[in-house]
Amino acid sequence: MSSENRNADPQQEQPDWKRICEQYWQKLSQRSLEYYEQHQHQFSTRNLIAGGAALIVAAWAGCGFYQVDRGYRGVETLIGAYSSTTSQGNHWHMPWPLGQVTLVNVGTPRVVELGLRAAKQNFNIPETLSISRDHGLINAGWLVQYQVDDARNFLFNVANPEQTIKQLTDSLGREEIARYTLADLTREGGATAAGAVKLQLQKLLDQQHAGIQIIGVRLAEIMPPDLARSAFEDAKRAHDEHQHLKHEAEVYANEQITKARNESQRLTREATSYAAEKVAKTENETARFEQLLTEYQKSPAIVRKQLYLDAQEHILAATRKVIVTTDQLPGMYFVAPTLSNVALQAADPNHAASIVDNSAHAHKAVRGELRPSRSKP
């Protein structure tokens, strides 16, 4: 069942196009033939020629439609003479050979370069030097940006606008450069000179009705002659270095300020803490003393004895001891190298006095006192 259906469906859905076409073609040719037979008197040779001519004229006229894009102007001429200028949109103008339309780009700025170093090198053009106010020689490179202001004037008035702009810029530029020194030109003078050139250039082009508007003139390159170039660049470098080194020194100076502040703060901090510590320590000591004093005032003898014995205890614990009986005469004392005056004083106040007196002389003298002199008294 289903397979039968499948076979039947395509036959229904796909009509025989060839046959249908043939049917229609037959119908059409039959109708045309009938029309021709019925209106045979109208198909005279004259009428046929007229119809053909009308068709050609219509096709020719159709060629007259044209479109002007944004930023363009269409300049129409009729049999050679200017007729009108059209702007953006669709227009019709008499087609060739009677009329002609030239589309002129007025929206895009165009650039003329003059005397740029790269171009000179590429095309092997010799240096064209301008003379500055201080009688220096300068290779000046100019960039002139312009756009078409009036398409009609631009097309019909000046034969070679770019060449004309070049020549005028060259002349005006040299005149301006002669008003400045090279140093001026590398600073603000360059822009001022370019501004003056722009004004003059526009004025002169307007005198010729060139249909050109100067957008900008720039003194793009200022170079001394090749012989002096490396020295010139070195001088510029020296100028740049100046800025750089000065900046570095200023950074260093700022660092020093920070360091000075930190150091000062540290000194103040240390002094403050010393002061606090010192006062606190003294207060602690006096507090202890006053406690003892209270007890001392109650029973001086006991406290004295107690303190004395405490001290003895400490001293004896911390030292080596040599005990000498009075009736023995020692041949030699063993004396520790670091034996201090205080130790001697504690042991023998009489001797200590003499040692303290002599201590100013020499170490040797002290030793001499200690050893054999003992036996003499």
Place this chain on the structure above:
Amino acid sequence: MKPIYLVAAAGALGFVVASLVVVDEQQQALLIGKDAASGTQLAPGLHFRIPLLEQVQRFDGRVSTLDIASESVLTAERKNLLVDGFGLWRIQDPVLYQQQLGGDELKAVSNLKALMASALQANATHYALEQLISGAREELNQAVLQQVREQARSWGIAVLDWRLRQVEVPGAFNAEVAEHMRHDFEQAAQQQRSETAVLVDKIRDEADQKRRAAVAEADHQAQVLRGKADARALAIAANSYGKNPEFFNYYRSLQVYQNGFEKGQDALVLKPDAELYKQFAAQP
């Protein structure tokens, strides 16, 4: 239709086409009859002529530039200079142009060049080199233009502008100037560098000095602070120990002895009659 008519019709058509003259907007055109030296000017647009008898001469009607390259001139101070210039010109009167120059552009250009060169030479002698470089350029431009314009007008040519371009001193002058400039730049660079060094040293030294001064000041303050603390400590001590100087003397001396022996490397030499030993000996 007989063939004779066809030939006649073709001939008539050719005649008509040949008699049509279209002058473009940027052109100047002249209709010249028998006399080659005269003619009538045609405006842009459609015109007719008699074929074979009348000719049409066309010229560019636009403004053109004209270069005067490296013309040698003498200045007021008898200095030799090479000077460039250029002019802007256009054909003003095609009839005159045709009459005087035969409508030959090459001839017109060479005549104009010669004219401009001689006018330039004649006028340049009135100015000094200094003036030609700057100052008097515009004046010279106008003088040359005036002179050239007069003559060119009789050729049917309008000279619209004339300007000086390059003024060059021939010979070794450029090289000398360049050498001089190089010397100047070298000197400038050297001077700049030494100035930089001086400035940088100054900045650094000043910074060092400031730092030292600031630290010294801070040190002074710190010492004052310490001194004050010491004074205060002494005052506290004096106040406290002054309550019993005798006991203080005793107590403090003991402390000194004690502190003096604390290192543990000392030795004591004691007599048997020392107080401690006495006690020690007395009581078995």
